[in-house]
Amino acid sequence: MTTPVAPENGAVPAERPARPAPSDAVLHRRARAALTRSAAVDRILAVLIGFVLMAGGVLVALLSYGVFGVARAGRPLLDPMIVDAMRVQPDVARLVVLGAGVLLVLLGLTWAARSLRPERHPDLVLDGGPDTAIVISSSAMADAISAQVSAIPGVGRARARMVGTDDAPALRLTLWLADDAEVRTVLARLHDEVLGVARDSLGISALPTAVRLELDTSTPHPRVA
8 A cells, every 4th residue: 555645735635536337348258257267368379270270281181182283282292492402401491490399389388377377366456546545455355255255144154266357356256055045045145245345345336246156065964863
């Protein structure tokens, strides 16, 4: 939290306008982030690589069937001029092949590192004035929400996680319910008493939330003789 600076001449700083409500498209993306971790980039890369490999296979098949000429179908895949140039300058050919291999390895490692990196848990920055910024950590928000949800009758325990980005936070909740819990009542109180209060206290207009319900098996139940 930054230290506020006193205004000069006793002037009172004007309040900043409230954040505008997010659009439907932004809310849809935030809702998807609440449900599961986004894999859009991985899917796009996989589709592009698949298209490139498929195009190469189709091209080789067309060459072999003589679509580009019978004479061309009987020749090697690499043009003889390219083969001769590689034989004349083997060092250059080795460097080109080595560079292509290193590039592919770096791309593969970058892709793997991006896919395996931990999911981001954003902090929430509140506007405390023109010279003040209040930062609430994601762990503090998750712990507070988990404690409030656990106090709802019928909820044995709860786990909350903040996901998304700093500008578009979302909430992922897992609730472990008792056997006698009324699911509709629990969800209604969650919406009214926890999520509504959280939105008002944090000063945000929307907090997309994905709720996963589980049966609480940590508490032993008495056996009937």
